[in-house]
Amino acid sequence: MSKIKPSKGAPYARILGVGGYRPTRVVPNEVILETIDSSDEWIRSRSGIETRHWANDEETVAAMSVEASGKAIADAGITAQQIGAVVVSTVSHFKQTPAVATEIADKLGTNKAAAFDISAGCAGFGYGLTLAKGMVVEGSAEYVLVIGVERLSDLTDLEDRATAFLFGDGAGAVVVGPSKEPGIGPTVWGSEGDKSETIKQTVPWTDYRDGEVAKFPAITQEGQAVFRWAVFEMAKVAKEALDAAGLTSAELDVFIPHQANERIIDSMVKTLKLPESVTVARDVRTTGNTSAASIPLAMERLLATGEAKSGDTALVIGFGAGLVYAATVVTLP
Amino acid sequence: MAATQEEIVAGLAEIVNEIAGIPVEDVELDKSFTDDLDVDSLSMVEVVVAAEERFDVKIPDDDVKDLKTVGDATNYILKNQG
Numbered sequence: 001m002s003k004i005k006p007s008k009g010a011p012y013a014r015i016l017g018v019g020g021y022r023p024t025r026v027v028p029n030e031v032i033l034e035t036i037d038s039s040d041e042w043i044r045s046r047s048g049i050e051t052r053h054w055a056n057d058e059e060t061v062a063a064m065s066v067e068a069s070g071k072a073i074a075d076a077g078i079t080a081q082q083i084g085a086v087v088v089s090t091v092s093h094f095k096q097t098p099a100v101a102t103e104i105a106d107k108l109g110t111n112k113a114a115a116f117d118i119s120a121g122c123a124g125f126g127y128g129l130t131l132a133k134g135m136v137v138e139g140s141a142e143y144v145l146v147i148g149v150e151r152l153s154d155l156t157d158l159e160d161r162a163t164a165f166l167f168g169d170g171a172g173a174v175v176v177g178p179s180k181e182p183g184i185g186p187t188v189w190g191s192e193g194d195k196s197e198t199i200k201q202t203v204p205w206t207d208y209r210d211g212e213v214a215k216f217p218a219i220t221q222e223g224q225a226v227f228r229w230a231v232f233e234m235a236k237v238a239k240e241a242l243d244a245a246g247l248t249s250a251e252l253d254v255f256i257p258h259q260a261n262e263r264i265i266d267s268m269v270k271t272l273k274l275p276e277s278v279t280v281a282r283d284v285r286t287t288g289n290t291s292a293a294s295i296p297l298a299m300e301r302l303l304a305t306g307e308a309k310s311g312d313t314a315l316v317i318g319f320g321a322g323l324v325y326a327a328t329v330v331t332l333p
Numbered sequence: 334m335a336a337t338q339e340e341i342v343a344g345l346a347e348i349v350n351e352i353a354g355i356p357v358e359d360v361e362l363d364k365s366f367t368d369d370l371d372v373d374s375l376s377m378v379e380v381v382v383a384a385e386e387r388f389d390v391k392i393p394d395d396d397v398k399d400l401k402t403v404g405d406a407t408n409y410i411l412k413n414q415g
Contacts, residue, residue, distance in 0.1 A: 232382055263375050
C-alpha cells in the first residue's frame with residue numbers, strides 16, 4: 001500500500017473578521033399591517049420586532065453576500081486571493097444550479113476558491129462555521145469565508161398573521177482562519193427530522209409550477225411547538241456547547257442566539273440562567289428573523305456598537321427548519 | 334404522591350405569577366388563561382413546561398390548545414400526573 005502524504009493544517013481555527021449587509025429598505029410593522037389583521041403592539045409583544053429590512057431587485061442573494069464578505073475580508077486583514085473556500089448557507093436563492101457560492105467567489109476576486117452552498121436553515125451559520133474550522137485545521141483551505149444570506153421576504157406569506165411580520169433579508173459573513181489558540185469550540189449539533197413539519201416550506205416548487213396551488217410557496221411554522229423546542233431543548237444544547245468548551249456561564253461575555261424571536265431569546269436566557277454580565281444579542285428587533293444570516297449580522301452589530309469587543313467569548317446557537325441545530329463557543333474577531 | 338386539585342391550582346397560580354406577573358389570588362378554576370389572565374400563546378408554553386416539571390406530567394403540544402381555563406389545565410394534570 002502506497003503511503004499518502006497528509007495535508008498540513010493550522011493547529012487551531014478562529015473567526016478573524018465579520019461583515020454584514022442589511023438591505024436599504026427598512027420595513028416597519030405598519031407595512032405588515034396592510035395585509036394582516038394585527039397591531040404593532042401585538043407584533044412587538046409576540047416577537048420584539050419593530051422593523052426589518054427587505055431587499056430590492058438589485059439586492060440579490062449574491063450581491064448582498066459580496067457586500068458582507070468584502071467587509072469581513074477587510075476586517076480579517078487579508079485579501080480575497082487568500083480565501084481558499086467559500087461556504088454559503090441559504091434557503092432563499094431561487095437558482096439552485098450552479099451554487100451561488102461560485103458567483104460570490106468570482107465576484108470577490110478569489111483565486112478559484114472552492115465554493116459550495118449548504119442548506120441547514122437557521123442553523124446554517126453554525127454548520128458552515130463547523131465545516132470551515134475543519135477545513136482550516138485539516139489544511140484544505142487556509143482561510144474560509146462562511147456566509148449566511150437570505151431573502152426571506154420572497155418566502156413570506158404576507159397574509160399569514162403568524163409569520164408575515166417575522167422574516168427579514170440580509171447577509172452576514174465571517175472569515176475563519178488559522179490560530180495559535182483555539183478560537184472555535186467543539187460544535188454540538190444535530191437534526192430531528194421527526195419534527196420536520198413544525199417549520200417548513202408550504203409546498204414543493206413543482207406543485208406551484210404544476211398549478212396544484214395558487215400561492216407561491218412560503219415558510220410556515222407551528223409557533224407554540226417551535227417555541228417550546230427552541231427555548232427548552234435548545235437551552236440544553238447551548239449548555240452542552242458551553243460544557244464542551246470547558247467554560248461556565250460566568251466565563252461567557254456574549255450570547256448570540258439565532259435571532260428568531262425576542263421572546264425565545266428572553267426565555268432562553270432565563271432557562272440558561274445567564275448572569276447579567278453576559279451581553280445578549282437582540283438584533284431581531286430591527287432586523288427580523290434572517291435565518292442563516294442572523295448570527296453573523298448580530299455579531300457584527302454588537303461589535304460595531306461596542307456592546308461586545310474583539311476577544312470576547314461568545315456562545316452562538318442556531319436552530320430551525322429540519323429541525324436542525326448547531327451551537328459552539330467562539331472568540332469574537 | 335399525586336397532587337390534589339387544590340394543590341394543582343395553587344401550583345398553577347405560582348407558575349402564572351412567575352411567568353406573567355398575575356396576582357396569585359386571580360388564578361381560579363374558571364379563569365381563561367388568554368382572556369382573563371393575559372397569558373399569551375407563548376407564555377402558555379412556558380406555563381405548560383413549568384407545570385410538567387412541577388407535577389410530573391407530559392402535556393404534548395397538541396393538547397395545549399385544549400387547555401383554555403385553569404380548570405382545564407387542572408383536570409388534565411389530575412388525570413395524567415405520574
